[in-house]
Amino acid sequence: xxxxxxxxxxxxxxxxxxxxxxxxxxxxxxxxxxxxxxxxxxxxxxxxxxxxxxxxxxxxxxxxxxxxxxxxxxxxxxxxxxxxxxxxxxxxxxxxxxxxxxxxxxxxxxxxxxxxxxxxxxxxxxxxxxxxxxxxxxxxxxxxxxxxxxxxxxxxxxxxxxxxxxxxxxxxxxxxxxxxxxxxxxxxxxxxxxxxxxxxxxxxxxxxxxxxxxxxxxxxxxxxxxxxxxxxxxxxxxxxxxxxxxxxxxxxxxxxxxxxxxxxxxxxxxxxxxxxxxxxxxxxxxxxxxxxxxxxxxxxxxxxxxxxxxxxxxxxxxxxxxxxxxxxxxxxxxxxxxxxxxxxxxxxxxxxxxxxxxxxxxxxxxxxxxxxxxxxxxxxxxxxxxxxxxxxxxxxxxxxxxxxxxxxxxxxxxxxxxxxxxxxxxxxxxxxxxxxxxxxxxxxxxxxxxxxxxxxxxxxxxxxxxxxxxxxxxxxxxxxxxxxxxxxxxxxxxxxxxxxxxxxxxxxxxxxxxxxxxxxxxxxxxxxxxxxxxxx
Amino acid sequence: xxxxxxxxxxxxxxxxxxxxxxxxxxxxxxxxxxxxxxxxxxxxxxxxxxxxxxxxxxxxxxxxxxxxxxxxxxxxxxxxxxxxxxxxxxxxxxxxxxxxxxxxxxxxxxxxxxxxxxxxxxxxxxxxxxxxxxxxxxxxxxxxxxxxxxxxxxxxxxxxxxxxxxxxxxxxxxxxxxxxxxxxxxxxxxxxxxxxxxxxxxxxxxxxxxxxxxxxxxxxxxxxxxxxxxxxxxxxxxxxxxxxxxxxxxxxxxxxxxxxxxxxxxxxxxxxxxxxxxxxxxxxxxxxxxxxxxxxxxxxxxxxxxxxxxxxxxxxxxxxxxxxxxxxxxxxxxxxxxxxxxxxxxxxxxxxxxxxxxxxxxxxxxxxxxxxxxxxxxxxxxxxxxxxxxxxxxxxxxxxxxxxxxxxxxxxxxxxxxxxxxxxxxxxxxxxxxxxxxxxxxxxxxxxxxxxxxxxxxxxxxx
Numbered sequence: 001x002x003x004x005x006x007x008x009x010x011x012x013x014x015x016x017x018x019x020x021x022x023x024x025x026x027x028x029x030x031x032x033x034x035x036x037x038x039x040x041x042x043x044x045x046x047x048x049x050x051x052x053x054x055x056x057x058x059x060x061x062x063x064x065x066x067x068x069x070x071x072x073x074x075x076x077x078x079x080x081x082x083x084x085x086x087x088x089x090x091x092x093x094x095x096x097x098x099x100x101x102x103x104x105x106x107x108x109x110x111x112x113x114x115x116x117x118x119x120x121x122x123x124x125x126x127x128x129x130x131x132x133x134x135x136x137x138x139x140x141x142x143x144x145x146x147x148x149x150x151x152x153x154x155x156x157x158x159x160x161x162x163x164x165x166x167x168x169x170x171x172x173x174x175x176x177x178x179x180x181x182x183x184x185x186x187x188x189x190x191x192x193x194x195x196x197x198x199x200x201x202x203x204x205x206x207x208x209x210x211x212x213x214x215x216x217x218x219x220x221x222x223x224x225x226x227x228x229x230x231x232x233x234x235x236x237x238x239x240x241x242x243x244x245x246x247x248x249x250x251x252x253x254x255x256x257x258x259x260x261x262x263x264x265x266x267x268x269x270x271x272x273x274x275x276x277x278x279x280x281x282x283x284x285x286x287x288x289x290x291x292x293x294x295x296x297x298x299x300x301x302x303x304x305x306x307x308x309x310x311x312x313x314x315x316x317x318x319x320x321x322x323x324x325x326x327x328x329x330x331x332x333x334x335x336x337x338x339x340x341x342x343x344x345x346x347x348x349x350x351x352x353x354x355x356x357x358x359x360x361x362x363x364x365x366x367x368x369x370x371x372x373x374x375x376x377x378x379x380x381x382x383x384x385x386x387x388x389x390x391x392x393x394x395x396x397x398x399x400x401x402x403x404x405x406x407x408x409x410x411x412x413x414x415x416x417x418x419x420x421x422x423x424x425x426x427x428x429x430x431x432x433x434x435x436x437x438x439x440x441x442x443x444x445x446x447x448x449x450x451x452x453x454x455x456x457x458x459x460x461x462x463x464x465x466x467x468x469x470x471x472x473x474x475x476x477x478x479x480x481x482x483x484x485x486x487x488x489x490x491x492x493x494x495x496x497x498x499x500x501x502x503x504x505x506x507x508x509x510x511x512x513x514x515x516x517x518x519x520x521x522x523x524x525x526x527x528x529x530x531x532x533x534x535x536x
Numbered sequence: 537x538x539x540x541x542x543x544x545x546x547x548x549x550x551x552x553x554x555x556x557x558x559x560x561x562x563x564x565x566x567x568x569x570x571x572x573x574x575x576x577x578x579x580x581x582x583x584x585x586x587x588x589x590x591x592x593x594x595x596x597x598x599x600x601x602x603x604x605x606x607x608x609x610x611x612x613x614x615x616x617x618x619x620x621x622x623x624x625x626x627x628x629x630x631x632x633x634x635x636x637x638x639x640x641x642x643x644x645x646x647x648x649x650x651x652x653x654x655x656x657x658x659x660x661x662x663x664x665x666x667x668x669x670x671x672x673x674x675x676x677x678x679x680x681x682x683x684x685x686x687x688x689x690x691x692x693x694x695x696x697x698x699x700x701x702x703x704x705x706x707x708x709x710x711x712x713x714x715x716x717x718x719x720x721x722x723x724x725x726x727x728x729x730x731x732x733x734x735x736x737x738x739x740x741x742x743x744x745x746x747x748x749x750x751x752x753x754x755x756x757x758x759x760x761x762x763x764x765x766x767x768x769x770x771x772x773x774x775x776x777x778x779x780x781x782x783x784x785x786x787x788x789x790x791x792x793x794x795x796x797x798x799x800x801x802x803x804x805x806x807x808x809x810x811x812x813x814x815x816x817x818x819x820x821x822x823x824x825x826x827x828x829x830x831x832x833x834x835x836x837x838x839x840x841x842x843x844x845x846x847x848x849x850x851x852x853x854x855x856x857x858x859x860x861x862x863x864x865x866x867x868x869x870x871x872x873x874x875x876x877x878x879x880x881x882x883x884x885x886x887x888x889x890x891x892x893x894x895x896x897x898x899x900x901x902x903x904x905x906x907x908x909x910x911x912x913x914x915x916x917x918x919x920x921x922x923x924x925x926x927x928x929x930x931x932x933x934x935x936x937x938x939x940x941x942x943x944x945x946x947x948x949x950x951x952x953x954x955x956x957x958x959x960x961x962x963x964x965x966x967x968x969x970x971x972x973x974x975x976x977x978x979x980x981x982x983x984x985x986x987x988x989x990x991x992x993x994x995x996x997x998x999x
Contacts, residue, residue, distance in 0.1 A: 008647075015842075015851065016657050016889055026890030027625045029898040032905050033982040040908035044790060044901060046927055048763050053792050056893035057664045064627060067890050071631045077650030079643055080636035089641055096544050097639060100591050105814070106629070108609040109602035115816035116615045116959055117606070118951055124604035125815050131585075131601075138582050150676040153862075153874030161714055191862030191872035197718035200867040240571050269569060270576050285875060289544075292641035293632075294651045295673060295838075295878030297817065314710075335710035339618055339677045340816025347817075348598070356594050358587025361542060367565045368547050374568055375556045394571050419646050428647045434864055451546035452556065484649035485845065490854025492841040495829045498856045500656070500670055500839045501663035504827055509844075 001460040006425035008483045009076035016070055017502045020060035026067045058503075077484040079427050081292070085454045087376070088421075088429035090398045090443030091186070091234050093264050093286035101352040102291070105345035115340035119325055125344060126324030129317040132301075132351040139362070140260070140280050141273020142303030147284070147342040148313045152261050154337055155281035155300025156192035156228060159257040161334040162279060162304065162311040163226040164196050166255060169311075169332055176225040180249070182211045184233035187433050189259055198225055205437070209390030210239050216248055224254040231275075232262050234433065234443065236373065236395035238270075246276035255279065255308075263287045264447055265370045265397030268363035272303070279304045288350035299346035313337050368448040369397045372455060376446045379459040385409060385466045389438050398445035400438050407440050412469035412476045414440040419487060420468070420479035424461040543591075608813070610954065612984055616931045616975025617757070617959035618678070618705055618805075619813045622786060623979050625890055628810035632883045640878075645853045652853035655878060656840045658885030662822055665785055665888060665896070666802045667793045669827035672839035672856075674820040674877040674884075678805035679711035681821030682751065682782050684871060685801045686712070688823075688834040689749035689778040690720050691870070699723045699742045699777075701734060701752040706964045708757070720748070729967070732760035732924035732933070736767055743775050749801075753782035754794060758965070759931035759973065760924055761791065769798025785809055785822075785884075787929045789896030790904065801825050810887030811880050820877035820884070833860055836871035899978050903930045907976040910985045914974070917993055923971050930977050934958065937969040939996050946995055947972070953991035 044052065062070070079086075086094035105111070113125060133145045149155040160179065167173040179193040182203045190200045201219050206212035211229070227249040232238040239245070246256045258272045258280035264287045272280040284290050285298030292298065304312060314333045315326035326341075357365065377399050380386055385406025388399060403414045418428040432441035446455055469476045478487055492498035499505035542548045547556060557563065588594040613621050631637065637651060645652045659671050675681045686698050700712070702724040716722060726738040734752055743750060750772040754762045762768075769779045780801045781794035786808040794802045802824045811818040825831035832839070839856040855861075862869030891899065907930050915922045919939035922932060936943055947957040958972035965971065976985065 009650075012850075013650075013653065015653070015660070017660065025892060025895060026627070027895060029891075029895060029902050030623060030978045030981075032902050036905055036909040036982050036985075039912055040905040043904040043908055047761070047790065048927075050766065050797070051761065051763050051792050053788065053790055053796075053897075056789060056897045057667070057888075059661055059664050059892050059896065060889050061892040061894075062889065064890065067886065068627050068630065070889075071627075071654065071886055072634070074650030074654045075631065075634040075636040077648075077653070078636035078640050079647040080651075081639035081641065082635035083639075084647070086639075086641075089643070092641055094639075094641065098544060098591075100595055102633070102638070104595070104598050104602070106633070107599070107602055108607045109599075109605045110607075111812040111814050112607040112609045112621075113605055113815040114608055114613055114615045114621065114813050114956065115619055116617055117608075117611075117613075117956055118947065121606035121611070121951070121956075122815070124602045127601050127604065128598075135584055138584055141578075150680075150877070151875040153872045154676060154680075157715075157872060161717075164717070187862050187866040187869075188872045188874055190867035191869055194867035195871045202866070238571050240573050240576070243576060266572070268578060268582050270572050271578050274576050274578065283875075291639045292875065293877075293879030294637050294640045294648075294655065294882060295642065296875040297676075297820070297877045297880060298875040313714075335714040336679070336707060337711065337714060339679050339707050339711065339819050342817070344815035344817035352594060352598050355585065355588050355597065356544075356591075357542070358589075359582035359584040361545075361587055361589075362582065362584070364542060364545055364548050368545050368553070370568045371553065371556050371560070371565050372547060374560045374562070378560050394568055396568065418644070422646045426647075428644045430642065434866070448545045448547070452552055454546075480646050483646045485645065485850045485852050486848045488645075488843055488845040488848075488850070488852035490645060490843065490852060491858065492843070492854055492856045493859070495827075495832070497843075498832070498839075498841045499843075500659050500672065500841050500856050502657075502660035502842075503663055504669040505842050507669070 001456055003424040003461045003464050006482055010484045011073040011077060013070065013073045015502055016060045019062055019070065022061055024061045024063045026062055026064045084426045085450065085458050086427050087444050087446040087450060087458050088427035090430050090445040091261065093445060093447050095289050095447045096449040097289050097291040098353065101349040104352060105348050110344060110348060123324055126317050128348050128351050130319050130324055132347055135354045136282065136301050136303060139267060140303050141271040142280055143306040144309040144312060144316065145301050145303045146312045146316055147299055147301050147347050148338050149300035149302055150338050150343055151296060151298045152283045152300055153188040153192055155302050156188050156259060157195060158302045158313065158337050159279045159281060160193035160196040160198065162308055163255045165311045165332055165334050166308065167225055175223060178223045179226050179228055180219060180224065181228045182233060183437055184235050185230040185259055186261055189228040193228060209235060209237050209393050213241055213244055216245055220248055220252045224249060224252045226255040226257060228257045228259060230259040230262050232265065232396045235400045236398040237390060237393045238396050242275045261286060262397060265366050267366040268359060269366055278308060284346050284350040289353040290346040290349040297343045297346060299343040365448045372446040372448065372450060373397050373399060376444060376455050380462065383463045383466050384470065397447065398443060400432060400441050400443045402438050403440040406466060406469055410469040410473045412473045414442050416476045417465050420465045420476045421461050422480045423482040426458060426461055611956050612954060612987060613956045614958050614974045614988060615956050617973050618707060619816050620808050620975055620977060621813060621979055622808050622977050624810050624812055625887065627890055628883050628886050631886045632879050637879060637882055652840055654882045654885060656842055656853055658881040659840060661885050661888035663824060665788050666824045667795045668802060668824045670832055671822055671824040672835050672837045674806055674822055674881040675837055676876060677819035677821045678782060678803065679708050681803035681823050683712050683715035684836060685780045685803045685823050686716060686720065686749050686751060687871060688801060689780055691834050692830055693748045693776065693778065695746055695748035697721045697723060697746045697748060699725050699739065699747055699750045701725055701727065703727050703756040703758050705757045731926045732758050733926060734762055734764055734768060736764055739768060739771055743771060743777060745775050747775055747777040749778045749780045751780045755784060755787060755929040758933050759928040761927040761929055765794060765797035787900055790900030806880055806884040809884040811883050820880035832857055834870055836861065836873050837876060838873060902978045906978065906980050907932065910976040913985060913989045917996060919996060923968055931973055931975045933961065933968065933971050933973055935969055935971045943970050943972045949995045950991060955988060955991055
């Protein structure tokens with residue numbers, strides 16, 4: 001199969017501030033009736049002078065079609081999962097988000113719902129929350145859920161907060177100061193509990209790619225507050241001794257929280273409960289198909305065993321047999337992690353998605369996602385320059401590969417390949433979280449949404465780029481060519497150069513001619529260090 | 537009978553599945569799961585509701601459930617208190633419904649260039665609105681943004697106390713309390729009972745050389761426009777503390793942004809800027825600072841920066857000071873980061889760029905006019921009083937003590953008139969008696985407000 005002849009949209013689109021034309025309006029404000037105007041009087045005169053904005057904000061001035069076109073150009077210059085074959089963003093489970101679910105979230109019955117309305121007027125919304133909770137209880141074996149967290153990281157923070165409160169209630173928080181995680185768990189399994197005040201112990205993998213049980217035993221102590229871990233880890237390897245990990249931590253008096261960001265391959269197969277976990281969380285924007293929205297909003301579903309339900313953030317949603325209600329009765333609640341009740345449209349999409357599949361369909365998702373992944377792995381491993389660490393271990397839903405050999409052979413590294421594949425119409429892939437334990441990594445996750453043809457095309461592109469690397473490494477190193485822009489310096493660590501706003505850019509451009517020259521020179525150099533800033 | 541096919545799972549087709557298995561040298565999918573021991577397996581099929589396999593039946597099912605809601609399209613709404621009903625321009629929905637933005641995630645500038653530019657333009661527009669130079673990707677919501685702003689202040693000053701206004705919602709307090717644990721201690725400063733404004737005398741009592749930051753919101757949760765920002769800033773700064781101010785961005789066409797009266801860090805919520813309420817799902821926080829390395833170094837969230845490739849005459853985008861994030865350094869990063877609210881950032885950018893300088897000024901003035909009209913009419917009702925005589929923006933507190941009715945009773949009866957009355961404050965602020973926080977915005981017509989006045993009048997007449 002030959003890669004398709006692709007060219008990304010290239011509109012050479014100005015920054016919207018450069019398009020401003022004085023006096024134009026994109027939209028008008030609702031009218032004020034004469035009676036109101038007369039009755040209200042000169043409201044601006046009532047604002048003390050020092051509190052009145054002296055000049056209006058210096059926003060661009062454009063008419064509506066011009067604004068629309070500008071953003072449509074920008075949308076065309078965006079790949080997004082709906083455009084390319086987004087096997088690229090491993091650990092993120094880029095699955096199809098059904099359009100019907102999207103349309104449902106845009107109905108006024110949810111979009112125009114105020115969170116503080118009387119309970120009798122939000123029964124439908126509460127039923128959706130309750131319904132999804134029942135589904136997730138069965139999928140995980142946990143006893144109660146909250147959908148308040150807005151993301152995976154905030155879910156992990158929620159779990160860390162519950163662990164903190166649990167030990168505090170037992171009067172042991174002073175000495176239980178440590179959370180254990182693994183290097184192949186998401187970075188926030190370290191960062192979120194650290195924010196909650198814990199000291200983090202990170203286990204490195206053993207020889208065989210599994211987290212090392214002996215290493216765990218060596219660090220577990222009366223200081224252990226809990227374990228926060230993914231399984232399968234970001235390598236795609238399922239740790240078969242996970243229940244042993246849980247047992248060791250339980251024996252030391254700690255709690256175990258299961259980061260189920262990688263749950264897609266085990267839906268209906270293996271659950272948090274059987275492995276002994278006390279808490280878990282799912283990313284509804286990954287496993288449960290809500291679209292990722294250019295980096296959110298997502299939603300996290302945090303589930304706990306009934307002994308921990310008293311610690312959940314308030315309120316939860318309950319049902320008394322005739323009506324749904326908000327339940328604030330959680331004696332030792334950690335309080336709140338987000339305003340109101342979480343990201344309701346994401347909860348609705350997840351509910352609709354799960355209801356469209358049922359038990360059999362959800363298991364089909366899991367089975368096809370692992371089958372797809374094993375097929376893809378087989379094909380990827382035939383590409384010159386690709387290796388995989390812990391090759392004897394069966395992968396579930398994703399694989400972290402390595403271009404180490406390609407780099408040794410040709411000088412072309414994983415960041416170069418990531419830029420080059422864009423020329424063939426697929427998303428620049430996710431390398432790995434940091435630190436890179438696997439050299440020159442790339443992480444692919446062909447979940448159940450991808451067809452065989454999608455996978456074959458993806459493989460053909462990677463093969464094409466690998467062959468290019470062996471034949472003409474400079475071609476790959478200087479990519480992309482068919483994209484919206486060319487290779488440039490994308491790391492901004494110098495305060496004299498960084499510009500997160502147009503006004504800051506103009507200031508630095510106008511006053512820093514030396515900095516400007518320096519920036520241009522740097523943009524021509526290889527930017528190995530700055531380019532792997534993909535996150536997931 | 538045709539075999540089962542799942543429209544979202546192409547390879548569920550048995551023939552394709554067989555092809556894939558054969559290519560892998562496997563006889564069944566079970567072989568892939570062989571590393572998961574039996575005792576960790578679910579030994580049965582999950583017990584879940586029967587699926588709604590056709591799109592039609594799914595749609596019917598969900599629509600039937602949602603039809604049990606009564607939305608602010610069905611009823612006249614005067615609730616605000618953290619999520620507000622403003623007009624959402626059609627172009628905002630058009631853009632955030634675009635498949636490319638909706639389904640993009642973490643792709644880099646080479647594949648998702650337009651996403652990066654749209655978010656950079658959001659950052660740029662927000663910076664104009666708050667008149668500061670630095671902001672990043674949106675955070676989860678105002679509460680998270682405020683908590684992070686306070687944590688940033690604590691790291692910058694090396695101190696562990698914050699002095700926070702007591703006029704915060706209970707929601708915000710619960711969020712701050714949880715998120716500021718374990719190091720940061722919250723001290724509350726009182727408000728003036730007669731005006732609802734900051735009690736500067738109490739601030740002076742609470743603030744000390746241990747104070748990392750002083751925090752208030754403008755307009756406050758109880759609607760009052762705080763006019764003593766400069767004095768609060770002077771007091772905070774005199775102790776080496778930072779001033780952090782939370783702000784409603786839609787007020788900033790007419791009200792001075794906090795940077796003008798000395799705020800060092802500004803935070804707030806983007807939801808008023810073109811984002812539907814969605815039962816609270818439309819929240820998205822922002823944090824903005826001046827362009828100094830000591831501030832930028834403390835942001836936990838991603839910050840998009842612009843560069844110019846002079847050779848090709850192109851803009852490119854990348855991460856500003858990435859090493860500070862948890863993505864780069866795990867637990868050594870600043871707090872944590874992750875999926876936040878990118879789509880709402882893009883939407884807020886679209887909104888601000890549609891509105892422009894004049895639009896933001898006009899919407900601010902319009903809200904104040906309509907809100908002032910409502911205040912005037914409502915306070916003419918017998919037994920209904922404004923709790924504070926102070927300047928307000930879109931929300932204001934009405935007191936019903938002299939009506940002999942509780943807010944809960946009144947709001948129940950307003951439902952019969954298809955009106956959502958203001959947020960009951962009697963539990964959050966018992967000292968305000970039977971009071972409610974009413975919200976009037978640009979979307980309310982004179983007729984809407986008159987209907988509220990009429991209905992309330994009827995309810996109160998009934999005694």
